Amino acid sequence: MTSPAPTRAYRRLSVEERQRQLKEAALSLFAVRAPDEVSLDDVAEAAGVSRPLVYRYFPGGKQQLYEAALRSAADELEQCFAEPPQGPLTRRLANALDRYLAFVDQHDAGFSALLQGGSVVETSRTTAIVDEVRRTAAEHILAHLEVVGATGPRLRMTVRMWITSVEAASLIWLDEEKQPPLDELRDWLVEQFMAVLVASAGRDPQTAEAVRVALAMETSDGPAGSLARRVLPVVSDAAHLL
Numbered sequence: 593m594t595s596p597a598p599t600r601a602y603r604r605l606s607v608e609e610r611q612r613q614l615k616e617a618a619l620s621l622f623a624v625r626a627p628d629e630v631s632l633d634d635v636a637e638a639a640g641v642s643r644p645l646v647y648r649y650f651p652g653g654k655q656q657l658y659e660a661a662l663r664s665a666a667d668e669l670e671q672c673f674a675e676p677p678q679g680p681l682t683r684r685l686a687n688a689l690d691r692y693l694a695f696v697d698q699h700d701a702g703f704s705a706l707l708q709g710g711s712v713v714e715t716s717r718t719t720a721i722v723d724e725v726r727r728t729a730a731e732h733i734l735a736h737l738e739v740v741g742a743t744g745p746r747l748r749m750t751v752r753m754w755i756t757s758v759e760a761a762s763l764i765w766l767d768e769e770k771q772p773p774l775d776e777l778r779d780w781l782v783e784q785f786m787a788v789l790v791a792s793a794g795r796d797p798q799t800a801e802a803v804r805v806a807l808a809m810e811t812s813d814g815p816a817g818s819l820a821r822r823v824l825p826v827v828s829d830a831a832h833l834l
Contacts, residue, residue: 611649611660614639618661623699627658659717666725669695673732681806682782682815684736689758689778696762697774703766729755737802746796754785783819 605613617639621630632654636643650657672691675684696703730751734743737751758781765777772780786806793800810816 607649610645614641614646614649614657615661615664618657619665619699622661627654630654632657659721662718662721665695665699666721669725670728673729675732675736677736677738680809680811680814680816681736682786682810685733685782685785686778686815688732689781692758693762693774693778696766697770700766703762726752726755726759738805739798739802744796744798746792747799747802750788750792750799754788757781757784779815782815786816786819787823 614635618627618630618635621634621638632646633643635657636646639646646657647653650660669692672695673688675688677684730748733751733755734748737747739747761777761781765771789799789803789806793803807816
């Protein structure tokens with residue numbers, strides 16, 4: 593008599609565990625395909641469950657699952673800039689960017705859709721989730737600048753502009769087949785922040801003080817010293833402008 597084929601062991605998951613499983617399955621698919629190219633059947637197959645079960649935990653269908661997956665991705669991105677307030681500013685920014693860019697690299701083709709909505713129907717909730725990521729990143733960076741008192745509009749704008757440029761550079765990096773290498777992109781973005789901060793310092797006393805405090809902690813062999821040595825020869829012939 594032939595023995596029956598063994599059946600796969602089934603473990604009942606809690607609501608939180610099942611939702612986490614489905615969100616992780618969705619994110620794994622969004623890592624290689626834009627959300628509008630991913631169906632609920634695809635998510636169900638990746639999670640090893642049935643389509644009706646996906647609807648059981650996400651009755652709103654694909655849009656609800658997308659928003660939940662986006663929230664999970666946002667939670668991870670928000671923590672990227674949570675760096676201990678120790679050491680030079682450039683080192684802290686580099687550590688934060690390492691985490692941020694690793695997320696971009698890992699999620700690859702899905703990054704644009706995860707942050708910008710892709711072709712999935714955009715809602716006020718998805719917009720709010722993405723905006724919260726940017727606001728949280730700005731708050732972390734402003735905290736690293738150790739500004740005394742209320743932060744003025746010029747410094748806030750400088751930081752928010754840089755965050756936007758980091759996001760744009762990440763998307764362009766994906767379009768350029770992940771060139772330059774990640775470590776070079778990270779260093780370049782750190783240098784750009786220092787450069788735009790110095791430019792803003794010329795117009796804003798609060799930013800100027802933040803720059804003085806930040807540069808006091810930098811070393812000659814660090815990113816700020818390297819940037820100064822490379823930039824000064826370029827502008828050395830501009831003395832006639834002073």
